[in-house]
Amino acid sequence: MITHDHLALLARPYGLGPDGLEFVRSNQNHVYLGRRGDRKCILRVSTGRHRSGEQVQAELAWIEFLAAEGVRVCRPIPALNGDICVALNTAGTDCIVTCFEHAPGRKIMQGDIAPPIYEKLGGVLAELHRHTLRLPADHAARARPHWHESRLLREDVAELRGRLSPAFVESLADLMEKLRELPVTPETYGLVHADACLGNCFVDDGQLWIFDFDNCEHGHLTQDFATILYDSIYCRVLNQFADDGLNDRIAPLWAALWRGYAQGGPLAAMDAMQLKHFFLLREAVIYIHYHRTLDMAAVGDSFQAGLEVMRRNVEAQTHQVDFDRLAALSCTAI
Structure with missing residues (x-):
């Protein structure tokens, strides 16, 4: 789990606050359910154990490619500044934060x-x-x-x-x-x-x-x-x-x-x-x-x-x- 204060820093680039995030799971990543406007979204925090920024960007590029081809995938949601993902350091830990559309159904x-x-x-x-x-x-x-x-x-x-x-x-x-x-x-x-x-x-x-x-x-x-x-x-x-x-x-x-x-x-x-x-x-x-x-x-x-x-x-x-x-x-x- 990520502390409340650290989660606030990680979620801020996407316009999300820690009090509006619901913990989903921690496995290879820390995953939270949130809401942007009237739509659900997923906030994912990777602690860099086995993913570089380049690899995450490549993952997101493939998702966008598939979405453009009509495949039913959950597209990434850019940060408020337009970045597709955000690299931050909290308490000495390098984190890569991404946000995704929530699947319907x-x-x-x-x-x-x-x-x-x-x-x-x-x-x-x-x-x-x-x-x-x-x-x-x-x-x-x-x-x-x-x-x-x-x-x-x-x-x-x-x-x-x-x-x-x-x-x-x-x-x-x-x-x-x-x-x-x-x-x-x-x-x-x-x-x-x-x-x-x-x-x-x-x-x-x-x-x-x-x-x-x-x-x-x-x-x-x-x-x-x-x-x-x-x-x-x-x-x-x-x-x-x-x-x-x-x-x-x-x-x-x-x-x-x-x-x-x-x-x-x-x-x-x-x-x-x-x-x-x-x-x-x-x-x-x-x-x-x-x-x-x-x-x-x-x-x-x-x-x-x-x-x-x-x-x-x-x-x-x-x-x-x-x-x-x-x-x-x-x-x-x-």
Whole structure:
């Protein structure tokens, strides 16, 4: 949390006051809900842990590009002086402050978890991928890093040495090496959202809006599918642990996702091994994030048991998800 006085300094360039801001969450950023005039807005404070001013400006440039193409994204709101984002120092901490439009509609609820919402999400992903492959070569958004340069996979792992098992670190390095051997082609590689999931979407009058592009990076388009599969399908239908019916619950949601994507997305098929490796990379990132942000001595036994499953999955590079079945569905769901 940010103190009241510091929040006042950070919000002032946008004409916002701390008393009119509602705390939303603190994860990689501090996020607040506010109001500009009669419209809701989001104030985001990045403390510079893994984002430079240039990278934030590149993120905002991509959002503006997508908005201009008609994609339902939340555009940045300039500061009162016209700056797209503001760099400030409070109490010795460098901060980058941005303000965004608030998405219309509502959060995705558990009752929405059915094929129709995934078909809509597939359509949004198709729009993102189609437009990213048309991004001009000199566009400001290209200043975003590549996937393998992520702090989550480099500095965070180095800082957690001694808390991550040697086998986990070795397997993560092996996964990254395998994925870096994939061909980088203009048909399958470009800016990806890198955190595409239902948690970063609102639904409004039957249409999905997508936001939170803070992790966007240059990567393989399959990465966005792996993130959705992990965050918005696997974790949504998982019981406490994987059971015999897990893949039967996953299949119709995945088929709907691909059906929505196939209406205009540039990928024509899904490679099972590539999907598996990016899925395991996502699981590794989540595992690392938990170890960086949580007091492992204070979490419950069931959470610890879940972490052990994640660790073993990454170390052995195996998983309970049937990736061959999903790849086959990608060929038949059109």
